[in-house]
Amino acid sequence: MPTWLVVVATSLVMAVLVVASVMIGAIDVSVADLVAGDDDAWDVLLLSRVPRTTAILLAGSAMAVAGLVMQMLVRNRFVEPSTVGTTEAAGLGLLLVTILAPAMPLPGKIGVAAAFALAGTLLFLAVLRAVPVRSIVTVPLLGMMLAGVIGAVATWIAYRYDLLQTLGAWMTGDFSGIVAGRMELLWVTAALAVVAYVMADRFTVAGLGKDTATALGLPYGVVMALGLGLVAVVSAVVVVVVGGLPFLGLVVPNVASLLVGDNLRRTLPWVAVGGAGLVLLCDVLGRVLRYPYEIPIGVVMGVVGSLVFLYLLLRAPAGRSGA
């Protein structure tokens, strides 16, 4: 298929999904009402539906890109923020700052969450270095165990302070609470996704491994630190504003890799669009399945994502690391 055809088809699908996301919800908004200038309809559209759809596009693309960057840097296809403890660590940090410094302004809280997310990622990398057996499957398994431990600590603390519901809201992504004024921070993640695109070639070179990257003159440590920092901040912002979007950063880059490879300069835009599209689809599904009630996006993503993850694990040839 020629590239322009793929671009046109993708744009059409995205346009349909966006229109569906704007129109579908518990309150009916019809084109006729909007044309007639119905104030209530316009309010629903501008205060709820458009911000929600924007949030979906931003969070979806940024988390998929974060997953891709992490896979390059860790050199394993099956890692992403939710399978190595990054998301859980961000949640733990947010919980602690909520208990210890509830008055801290939101950017400060996100900073703390990002610091915890980064620490969680580094802890994972340290564990990875300490454990000698390294089959491709062991790596995400280790990560999920670590994520489980961090999650358990967070749950215990939340239980003691009666914050289980709050923690649950962070860990399970949900766009139903997004209204105008509650999603603007997500633009930070969009900016970081652009930064990732600017750095795309550096991440591709880093994906060749430390030795080859160094031989090509890449400041490996710097790129590693910047990349993991970027992933941590994106994860923290998304956890705060939307909540966890499990497996998103795993499914989209893997499918993109099969279709167009891992040269990030070429792949990253597709991963961003794919991430936005998948979240949009899952969110619209969540709104339609038991209308007028909603199934949170985190649940839908968890089901869809874990199934695709299983498929990818099973088709991975043994012995080869990743690819």
Place this chain on the structure above:
Amino acid sequence: MITVEQVTKRYGTTVVVDDVSLELPRGGVTSVIGPNGAGKSTLLSVVARLLPAESGRVLLDGADVARTPGRELARRLGVLRQDNHLAVRLTVRDLVTLGRYPYSRGRTTPDDVAHVDAAVARLDLGGLEHRYLDELSGGQRQRAFVAMVMAQDTEYVLLDEPLNNLDMTHARDMMRTVRRAADELGRTVVVVLHDVNFASCWSDRIVAMRDGRVEVQGPPSEVIDTDVLRRVYDDEITVREVDGRRVALYYT
């Protein structure tokens, strides 16, 4: 010129490279041979600043490699490591183009494209350019990696066992490529080889290592010799002259 000055490298308490001093002049092909665990690959990694030495230093035309900025060094010295499995899915063309990274940093110019084309042609990868590396045989992948190093267009080229995974035809082709890089392009090539006969037939100099030290160095006519090989490998190996080349008979 590559100057190795009293380099020592340990892994834990094991000394892998033991106070090695060595001078490799510009131009030509130098082969590094020796038994398993002699420290050949480690020495190569230290020379390529991929491993820090515990003591001693390596000079590239007089400049300490450990202190030269990485990007500048990447334009003068290219290195192929022994283990080049990939977790990323790239086409042959993608990989060879990354060899231009020290110059392009991702913004590929027509000059970069020309170097990539030349490297692809040199390694005979024309028909495989748009195939993904994970779809290729081990030998084809090996050639793609060497093409990446060639595209890097460095005066010094270090190759750690480039004959890995290659059958006899491709092994010979690889040595011919190495030879031509030195003769036609004026590169200074250092190759770590397991097979002493490839070293004997294709190189100008041989450096033989044992237990982390340089046991002997010199032209193939001096190094490929029963007495010398006994010192290096602790083994009796018959050497015969066949069509003017010295060949070690170690198959029986």
